[in-house]
Amino acid sequence: MPHIKVYIHFVWSTKNRVPHLNTPELRKKVWQHIAENAKAKGIFVDFVNGYADHCHCLVSLGVDQSIQKVINLIKGESSHWINKNNLTKAKFEWQDDYFAVSVSESNLDSLRNYIKNQEEHHRHKSFQEEYEEFIKNYNFKKFEN
Numbered sequence: 001m002p003h004i005k006v007y008i009h010f011v012w013s014t015k016n017r018v019p020h021l022n023t024p025e026l027r028k029k030v031w032q033h034i035a036e037n038a039k040a041k042g043i044f045v046d047f048v049n050g051y052a053d054h055c056h057c058l059v060s061l062g063v064d065q066s067i068q069k070v071i072n073l074i075k076g077e078s079s080h081w082i083n084k085n086n087l088t089k090a091k092f093e094w095q096d097d098y099f100a101v102s103v104s105e106s107n108l109d110s111l112r113n114y115i116k117n118q119e120e121h122h123r124h125k126s127f128q129e130e131y132e133e134f135i136k137n138y139n140f141k142k143f144e145n
Contacts, residue, residue: 002063007046009111010057010071011134012098017127019052020088024119027051029087034078041077043070046108049115051122054130055094056115058103067100099134 014020021027031048034057038045043065046058059070075094082092103111114121122130134140 004061004063005105006061007103007105007108008059008061008067008070009101009103010059010074010098011054012071012075013054013095013127013131015093015095017053017095018090020082020090020092021050022052026087030078030082031055033081034074037077037081038074041073043073045074047112047115049118051118051127054127056118058108058111058115071098071100099138099140101138 021030027050031050034048034055035045038059042062044060044062046060048055048057050056057074061067061070075098079092079094082088
């Protein structure tokens with residue numbers, strides 16, 4: 001039996017960064033659904049949280065899981081569920097793009113804390129500022145829309 005531990009920090013936004021997830025209660029419901037649905041599909045979501053226009057999700061990949069397969073399942077099913085349950089006023093969609101970066105075991109606790117504190121974090125910093133930091137910190141090339 002293989003022993004695998006590969007953690008990926010996913011970050012993705014709502015389509016056009018529309019703040020559809022505009023209340024703490026709605027966000028809590030969506031994050032809980034993402035975690036429960038992922039578990040039912042055999043995806044180990046270690047931690048999930050976010051803000052009105054984006055989501056952070058820490059996932060431990062399984063032996064037969066790819067980044068693309070996991071993110072497509074999480075995003076596709078959750079947007080379908082949000083729309084099916086009429087949780088937003090307008091049609092809900094996630095942006096096609098996303099970030100996915102590996103996380104070392106030694107950084108898990110600080111990342112969990114960062115994800116946990118999204119409400120407080122975004123009182124002082126916009127998702128655009130956070131996006132710019134991701135681009136810089138992980139040496140991604142910036143793509144213009």
